[in-house]
Amino acid sequence: MTTMSSTAVRARKGGGRRRRRSWIGWAFVAPFFLTFAFVTVAPLAYTLYLSLFQEKMLGGTAFVGLGNYVQQLTDPVFWDALGRVSIYLVIFVPVMLALSLIAALAIDSARLHFPRVFRLAIFLPYAVPGVVAALLWGYMYGTQFGLVGNIEDLLGVALPDPLSSNLVLISIGNIMVWLTMGYNMLVFYSALRVVPAELYEAAELDGAGAFRVVRAIKLPAIRPALAVTLVFSVIGAFQLFNEPNILRTLAPNVITSHFTPNMYAYNLSFAGQQYNASAAVAITMGVITMVVAYVIQRVASRKA
Amino acid sequence: MTTHRRWRIGARKVALTAAAGLALTALLGGCASSTPGSTSAAPSVSEADIENALDQETTITIWTWATTLTGIIEAFEKEHPKITVDVVNVGTGAAHYTKLENALKAGSGAPDLATVEYSVLPQFALGGNLVDLNTFGYGDLEDQFTPSVWNSTNLDGGLYELPHNAGPMALFYNKTVFDQFGIEVPTTWAEYAAAAKKIHEADPTVYLAADNGDAGFTTSMLWAAGSKPFETTGTSDVTIDLSDEGAKKFTDFYSPLLEDGLLAPTAGFSNEWYQGLASGKIASLATGAWMAGSLKSGVPTGAGQWRVAPLPTYEAGEKASAMNGGGGYAMLNQSPEQNQLVAAAFLKYMETGPGVQLSIDAGQFPATVADLQSQAFLDKPNDYFGGQDINKVFAESAENVVPGWQYLPYQSYANSVFGDTAGQAYIGHTSLEDGLKAWGDQLVTFGNEQGFTAK
Structure with a gap:
């Protein structure tokens, strides 16, 4: 009865008030929507628009509909790039997240001396700009006169070339793990810090060992954080660009101009002035990344 | 350190560009040399217009990664107190061109003048983004420049740059290392x-040279071998043949070096490369004259050890060389009229006036006939090279440049996909011959996609 009358009141008043309220509401959200429109929607719309045309060095611009998409999706070069980041993602995202998790658990275990030192040391590489990190590792990877070369000379052994076709993906993965492990470790660590102390006390009273505590309390507490870091890492892997692009100057034949989808789009656009094809690649990759991220999120939340 | 590295990379790119420019020149050579641009278009701007412009407060902007303009600008500003010349470094080589392309595409934001190497000049000129310097009557300056370089700035009847420098090739070698291993030049x-x-057999850590697949070096080597892989007729007909006789001479000589691992697989201008040059593990460099300045600043510990010899040839006693790099400053259409007049005055000052000597002092290899023939220039000993008169070697090389070379009207794209195709030969995935063919095939495909008639 009460519910009904209040609904009735709302309905009666609704007509006049809602109209006024909606205008005021728009005014409040306008700054956001304007920014959103300019910063997010406009570039996307423009990219989409670009991807429907073809501009030639000679002969100007013509509308080609989905021609650029058809051309890219039937080009083995695109699939080669996508395949490569997929392999990279399947191998390195789990490795990196596992290492971050182990580090976070170790620091949280209260069995380490100087946990702050460890936390800072593991986090420190994240503060190094990706470009600088790639340069730094590039110097070390040099087999002739770089660090790898120096170690070879010192020990008198022949080490494999980290920038050869077989190893280059691992070398790039190594840089990525080094760079991003600290950040993910910190996310996991903060998730662990919010676990109420009572839970641990209860576990102790129940006679749970350290590993049991990890499995029954810590890992479940981390699961939401894990889902988030997983999605971010997967997106990051699809967007792989800085590291290979910088190492390319050292290994221009191994790291081709279409090594990853982003490098492919970049080189199409800036080396070949094929802005339209580049836009089509960008849109395609955006859609693929969105789908994959969505699926991962669904799977992760279903488990939780 | 960073600046130095950048500049060096720049120098190399400049060299590439210059080479490209030369190629272009050669390409357009037919029309450029027979009907000089100077007489083809009447100047629409008088010297009085330029003088007037110099009396008004004006700031012009130059985009370049070169660090050698400071002295010239100071002298120019002293002579014309109302003028300010700003230099902006927006990146080196490809990064610079990317920004320039973006500004041109956006329709605003471009500088008044920008470094455009000879090899990419056709690409920018083709886009209709550059001011034809015949507008200022600068075609009349032709006699002051060496023909091969002048040709690279003259495209299809338009003059798009005054040559700033040149990169005739020579063999730079470390005499100390050569002597140690008993190697004759x-x-x-x-x-x-x-x-x-x-x-390399005497000491497996030492290499005569380093090369991990450099499009600019390869095209210059093809050039010196008499190959003419790129030919453009008119504006749209492009012929690409990377397996002509000259190319075969080059691959026959070069393939065994790659297959036997006799070249250090080290990227030019990388940290590792500098270490190799400094430690004597890389004993020589076949490259453009601009390397003299780069060696001096990049490998200071090598002072006294290095020498310069003429570029080797295929037949003994043959005279054949090529250009590697070089370029000039192009004027952008976006520049307002007043700025164009001032920029034109600055260009003339820099390339034919007192700026030339200042450039030479700053380590540039000139493109001006008077300087190339001046005894003072030729006889100038270079302390870094043990007091050798290196300019003589370069000047001779400049005279022996094989005529008729052309670069593609999309050379910067071509260079960007060199590693994907020809570069595969450097990691043993294909032969150099097949790699070059694959490169050519991709360039034909790209050309046709871009509206050229390529074959």
Whole structure:
């Protein structure tokens, strides 16, 4: 009865008030929507628009509909790039997240001396700009006169070339793990810090060992954080660009101009002035990344 | 450190560009040399207009990664107190061109003048983004420049730059290392190959040279071998043949070096490369004259050890060389009229006026006939090179440049996909011959996609 009358009141008043309220509401959200429109929607719309045309060095611009998409999706070069980041993602995202998790658990275990030192040391590489990190590792990877070369000379052994076709993906993965492990470790660590102390006390009273505590309390507490870091890492892997692009100057034949989808789009656009094809690649990759991220999120939340 | 590295990379790119420019010149050579641009278009701007412009407060902007303009600008500003010349470094080589392309595409934001190497000049000129310097009557300056370089700035009847520098090729070698291993300075490529083998067998950590697939170097080597892989007729007909006789001479000589691992697989201008040059593990460099300045600043510990010899040839006693790099400053259409007049005055001052000597002092290799023939220039000993008169070697090389070379009207794209195709030969995935063919095939495909008639 009460519910009904209040609904009735709302309905009666609704007509006049809602109209006024909606205008005021728009005014409040306008700054956001304007920014959103300019910063997010406009570039996307423009990219989409670009991807429907073809501009030639000679002969100007013509509308080609989905021609650029058809051309890219039937080009083995695109699939080669996508395949490569997929392999990279399947191998390195789990490795990196596992290492971050182990580090976070170790620091949280209260069995380490100087946990702050460890936390800072593991986090420190994240503060190094990706470009600088790639340069730094590039110097070390040099087999002739770089660090790898120096170690070879010192020990008198022949080490494999980290920038050869077989190893280059691992070398790039190594840089990525080094760079991003600290950040993910910190996310996991903060998730662990919010676990109420009572839970641990209860576990102790129940006679749970350290590993049991990890499995029954810590890992479940981390699961939401894990889902988030997983999605971010997967997106990051699809967007792989800085590291290979910088190492390319050292290994221009191994790291081709279409090594990853982003490098492919970049080189199409800036080396070949094929802005339209580049836009089509960008849109395609955006859609693929969105789908994959969505699926991962669904799977992760279903488990939780 | 960073600046130095950048500049060096820049120098190399400049060299590439210059080479490209030359190629372009050669390409357009037919029309450029027979009907000089100077007379083809009447100047629409008088000297009085330029004088007037110099009396008004004006700031012009130059985009370049060169660090050698400071002295010229100071002198110019002193002479014209109302003028300010700003130099902006927006990146080196490809990064610079990317920004320039973006500004041109956006329709605003471009500078008044920008470094455009000879090899990419056709690309920018084709886009209709550059001011034809015949507008200022600068075609009349033709006699002051060496023909091969002048040709690279004259495209299809338009003059799009005054040549700023040139990169005739020579063999830079570390005499200390050569003496240590008992290596004679090679005069033919066969001797060069033998030396590469001898030095690497004597000490597996030492290489005669480093090369991990450099499009600019390869095109210059093709050029010196008499190959003419790129030919453009009119504006749209492009012929690409990377397996002509000259190319075969080059691959026959070079393939064994790659297959036997006789070249250090080190990227030019990388940290590792500098270490190799400094430690004597890389014993020589076949490259453009601009390397003299780069060696001096990049490998200061090598002072006294390095020398310069003529580029080896295929036949003993043959005279064949090529350009590697070089370029000039192009004027952008976006520049407002007043700025164009001032920029034109600055260009003339820099390339034919007092700026030339200032450039030479700053380590540039000139493109001006008067300086190339001046005894003071030729006889100038260079302390870094043990007091050798290196300019003589370069000047001779400039005279022996094989005529008729052309770069593609999309050379910067071509260079960007060199590693994907020809570069595969450097990691043993294909032969150099097939790699170059694959490169050519991709360039034909790209050309046709872009509206050229390529074959």
